[in-house]
Amino acid sequence: MTTEQLRPRSDSSSPPPSSPSGGDRLLFLTEALRTFHDTGALAPSSAELVNALVVPVTSRPNRPISVLEVGAGTGVVTRRLTQVLRPGDRLHVVEANQRFADRLREDPVLAARHPGIALRLSACRVEELPQCRPATPTAPDGIGRAAGTGPGGGADATNATDERYDVIVSGLPFTNFEPAQVRHLLDLYLRLLLPGGELTYFGYLGTTTARTLTSGPRQGARHRAVVRLLRRFEATYGLGERTAWHNLPPARAYLLRAPGGREDWRPGSDCPAAKPAGNR
Structure with a gap:
């Protein structure tokens, strides 16, 4: 596991488009066929x-913000985030697939971002934070060192203050996971978000029908349980949704807000605690 910052280029030329290249599509397909459970597309x-997915970053407070992207893949969302973020903002990208992480480190759009945008890449699962976060703060164009690695990196990561974020953009394929894992991830996201994040x-x-037809009744039941959990979560914290009909396959993006922190979501429970009326 490594955590490092991606150094921006010194030139101020406009970044290329954020759409995936042919090489990115091929890499994504290769990794999807190799590890579809974790890739999910x-x-x-x-x-x-x-x-x-980046709506919370484009409709934001007039101050620097901190953004966490989980499951960046080949970086199509990451590139868009670096184009809409402002100087002083921080972007922490977590990608567990080492091949995807290597591609992100070499991405020319990310390297060409505005030098005032701090970008950190953690090649690990989000559940493994903060062990793979830098032991000490670094400048926007610096190199972060993972806690417990290298000179001066022996500090106990559990003593570090957990970083919290204004926005989290998740690309994880929830319906590929067990319900207990999804509950854990949702609880973790709310703990990582600042109040109102x-x-x-x-x-x-x-996908529910497709899962039942292709994987059998047991996987279909698991899939439906995850969907029910997500719908309850959205009923409590949801702000809205948007359907991307031109995506392959069509997809629906959900926007949610954490009103008061972790006490509103019971870790390990089947659904969030009921939110008082009028707080949506």
């Missing part, structure tokens, strides 16, 4: 879906 998200994630349309 056969192609990167479309521009329509990407724009829906916003979360976006997406799901593909029509």
Whole structure:
């Protein structure tokens, strides 16, 4: 596991488009076929879906913000985020697939971002934070060192203050996971969000029927249990949703807000605690 910052280029030329290249599509397909459980798709998200996922960053307070992206893949959302973020903002990208992480480190759009945008890449699962976060703060164009690695990196990560975020953009394929894992991830996201922070994630349309037909009744039942859990979560914290019909396959992005922190979501429970009327 490594955590490092991606150094921006010194030139101020406009970054190239954020759409995936042919090489990115091939890498994504290769990794999807190799590890579909963790990838959850056969192609990167479309521009329509990407724009829906970054809404909290484009409608934001007039101050620097901190953003966490989980499951960046080949970086189609990451590139868009670096284009809409402002100097002083921070973007922390978490990607567990080492091949995707290597591609992100070499991405020319990310390297060409505005030098005032701090970008950190953690090649690990989000559940493994803060062990793979830098032991000490670094400048926007510096190199972060993972806690417990290298000179001066022996500090106990559990003593570090957990970083919290204004926005979390999640690309994880929830319906590929067990319900208990999804409950854990949702609880973790709410703990990582600042009060009032916003979360976006997406799901593909029509997957429940497809899962039952292709994987059998047991996987279909698991899939339905995850969907019910997500719907209850959205009923409590949801602000809205947007359907990306031109995505392959069509997908729906969800926007949620954490009103008061972790006490509103009971870790390990089947659904969030009921939110008082009028707080949506």
